[in-house]
Amino acid sequence: MTPDDLYALLPAVHRRLDAENGHRLYALLSVIAEQARTVQEDMEQLYDNWFIETCEDWVVPYIGDLVGHRLLPGTAAALADGAGSPNGATAVTVPRRDVADTIAHRRRKGTLALLEDLAAGVAGWPARAVEYRRLLAVTQPVRRYGADPHDARRRLLRGGLVDVRHVDVLDRVGGPFDELARTVEVPRTGSARRPGRYGIPGVGLHVWRLRTHSVTQAPALCVDRARARYTFSVLGNDTPLFTAPVPEPSPCHVADEMNVPAPLRRRALAERLYDYYGPSKSVCVWTGGQVVAPNRIVSADLSGWHYRPRSGQVALDPVLGRIAFPPGEAPAGGHDIRVTYHHAVPGDLGGGEYPRAGAAAVTTAPNRYKVGPDREYGRISDAIDQWRSDKRWHPEKAEAVVEITGNDLYQDLTEIRLDLGDRLTIRAVDGVRPVIRLPLPSGDRPRALQITGTDADAGTDAASGTGEAAGTDSDIHDVHDIHVAAGRKQPPHLVLDGLVITGGSVQVRGSVGRLTIRHCTFVPGWELGPRSEPRHPDAAGLEIFDSPVRVDVEHSVIGTVGIARADEAPEPNVVALSDSVLDATSRDAAALTGSHGEPAHAVLTAHRTTVIGVVRARAVDLLEDCLLHGEAQITRRAQGSVRFCWLPTGSRTPPRFHCEPEHSGDAERVALRFAGTRYGTSDYVRLADGCAEEITRGAHDGAEPGALHDLFQLLREDNLRVRLAEFTPAGCDAGLFFAT
Incomplete structure (x- = not known):
């Protein structure tokens, strides 16, 4: 509904009088039409909410109640917290697919294929169901041999000795695809203390979490x-x-x-x-x-x-x-x-071919330079040089996107120079993982990618040489405490998206306003050895030299952040981390630090972040749902707060709220243990299965804190166990096992 639609309903005499009086009535109808559109869209959504495929997330539990869908204990709190978040606990606690298949699942109760569908629909995990009764070693009844030749052959293969000639069968021993006969185990399959797989009523559901x-x-x-x-x-x-x-x-x-x-x-x-x-x-x-x-x-x-x-x-x-x-x-x-x-x-972190949120929005950028096979530029540096040349004559091209379209190894990028008013995005297209390897040092060139901000105006007239600005950049209005002189553009903003950088560090110098690192990997330790060990464990991943830059890190993995800036600088740097890993390669190494081991002249903000190493900073704004595998030493402890985090004993931080361990006597019981801490391994920063529940459910919404918070692994596991108990036939004993 548009204002013209409403205006056309008026008699012609009123439209003529309104035109003679400055279209005041039309302006009123414009406001009414906007509200009418809101009501119309709400009415259409009410119809969509009748169907599980099209309803809003908050409606899913109500439709589930109509078909008898059982909710988890404590679901109400999770729904209240995640109702407004598309990636919150709502979709995990009450999966739309599980509600849609509730009636169909009841009709298939008691089948192995149903258990696998439950794992996919409830937890989103691939699974294999195994009936252990068929793997038990039994005494063969002679009277059944002549009944069915095929059945007799199958029974003869059960309970026999291991055939060492079948190497593939031996290779699968102990896993979900084990075919060897076993003797009966007394413990129940679903026992919480010591599960026993091989029993007459035993059924196992093996799931893959990775x-x-x-x-x-x-x-x-x-x-x-x-x-x-x-x-x-x-x-x-x-x-x-x-x-x-x-x-x-x-x-x-x-x-x-x-x-x-x-x-x-x-x-x-x-x-x-x-x-x-x-x-x-x-x-x-x-x-x-x-x-x-x-x-x-x-x-x-x-x-x-x-x-x-x-x-x-x-x-x-x-x-x-x-x-x-x-x-x-x-x-x-x-x-x-x-x-x-x-x-x-373990999750979608760093550079990779997985779908990245917000990647489609960048494809509409007006000024794009494509790099890759069969593209106009074969090297990233060539595209950046062309962009710098174009914006001298066309100031509107100060905002541009360099898109990398191929899974190639680039070794040409050593420097990115930015002027006032620049907004440059260097990104990989969705579904691509380019790797940037920094070349070895030669002469005065360090082993680093230099990001330098100059005081020159990007809109400088190339012909006259004047410094008059040709426009303003409206997308950096939230740069922290950067005051721009009247008539000049704001400091530059650089976005790195979907890249893997190895072989050196990223260094920021000069008047750079903001650096956004999104879905990127700055390989901790620069390079990896055969066993994923860092070759340069003490090397920094991101270094800031006398620059007021604000650093935003989202869904990324970066090495040590070093800030070399004098304490008398007007304002500290802001480092904001979310859903990321800050990895110094060791819990005793510095993850965030200043020059010569001094506290970094920075204010740290972190949400759902895992830190491996020591944090030394001037102040923090908020640390929430984080795992700090290393001490935190904060200079100003009167400002900021720390909520729902795990920190080692001996850390000096602002006031804490619901942090672990709460008492020094609980340090051993509530110890933080990871399945792996080396980048490049499949268990990287994943919590070990034996961690205390205070850690695994220590976030504000009952999930695990750290970079893998949004996976909601324990909520998925709880939901799946409830469904297993609901759809397993009477007399069967179902157990849940993790293949990875």
Whole structure:
């Protein structure tokens, strides 16, 4: 409904009189039309709220109540907290898909396929259901041998000795796909203390909590050119490869290794090569732009690089993520080898091919410079140089986006110079993970990416040389305490989005107003070794030298942040972290610090952040839902607050609220333990399963604090356990097991 629609309903005489009096009535109808549109949209939404597919999130629990959907204990508090957040606890506590399938699930109660669907619909986890009764070693009844030959053969295979010739069966012992017969275990499968899998009523649901991220046609890293040795990971660490799950053929199908994101085994790759290998499958290798034929691929153990492939073969090790060519048969230079693979991560952090929130909004930017294969620019530095040249003659191009469209390795970017009024975004397009490797130092050039802000005006007239501004940048109005002289543009703003930077640090100098780091990885320790160990553990990831820059870090992984700025500076720097990891590679190393170990002249704000290392800062504004795996030493403890965090004993912070450990005597019981703290491993910053509940449920909404807060892992687990108890038939004993 528009003002013209309402205006057309008026008699012509009133429209004529309104035109003679300055269209005052039309202006009134414009206000009425705006409110009418709001009412009309609300009426349309009321109709959409009748259906589970189109209703709003807050309506889902009410529709679930109509069909008898059981809510978790304590759900009301979670819903009240997450009702306004699209990624909050609402969608996890009351999944829309689970409500929609409630009636259908009741009709399928008692089937293994239903348990797998419950895991996918309730928790969003791939799963495999196992009926342990079929794996028990039993005495074979002789009278049944002649009834059904196929059944007799199946029964003869149960309870026998292990056939050592079936190596693949032995490789799956102890996992979700174990086929060997076992004796009966007395403990119940669902026991909370000591679960026993193998029993007559036992049913196990094995779930995969880790996510798989793909890397598509990315360059492999040559670790030994003479012996033609490569790693799948361009960072140089050994990366276990995982299966890219394929959909199950029917709703009644029980998942196998191809349907779940399980680690790719050497024997499985050897025996089912054509299922795993290919351009659109779990793993693939290109040389010279051509796919290596499957008949050349050999699955091998490349630990220690002892295996030597024969002429014409290419050896792959999916457990270590390594590639070996016969000596002298690798492509010249080693730069034409590209790989596709999948690796496991605990969540969507740092640079990656996963969908990034807000990535589609940038594609409408008016001034874009595309970098990549078959694009106008082959290097990032060329696109930036062209942008600097264009904005001299066209001041409106001071706001621009440099888009990287390929999974390539870029080694040309060493400096980014920004002028007043500039707003530059360097981003990877959605579904791409470019890697920027900083070159080795030479001469006066350090091993770093230099971001320099100058006092020059981006709108300077190139012909006359005057410094008159041609416009203003309206998108940096929230830069912290930066006062701009009248008639001049605001300080520059640089956005890095979806990038992986390795081989050095990022240094900021000069009058840079704001630096936004979004979905990026500044590799902690600059480079990784074979076991993901940092090669330069004491090196900083982000360094600020005499710059008032405000740093915003979102969904990223960065190394140590060092701020070299005098205490007499007018205002401290602002460092704001959210849903990120600040990793100094060790809990005793400095994660945020100033010069020579002094406290950083900065104000720190952190939400849902994991910090590995010591924090030394002048002040904090708010620390909420954070895990600090290292002491926090804050100079000004009269301002700011710390809420729902875990901090080591001995930390000096502003007043705390609901932080752990609350008492020094609880330090041992409420100790913070991670499954892994090395970047590049699949368990990076994931809490260990044995952590105390005060930590795993220590956030303000009952979830785990830290960078993986928004996964709501424990809420998913609670919901799934309730559904298992609801849909498991009487007499069965269902247990939940974590495959990863």
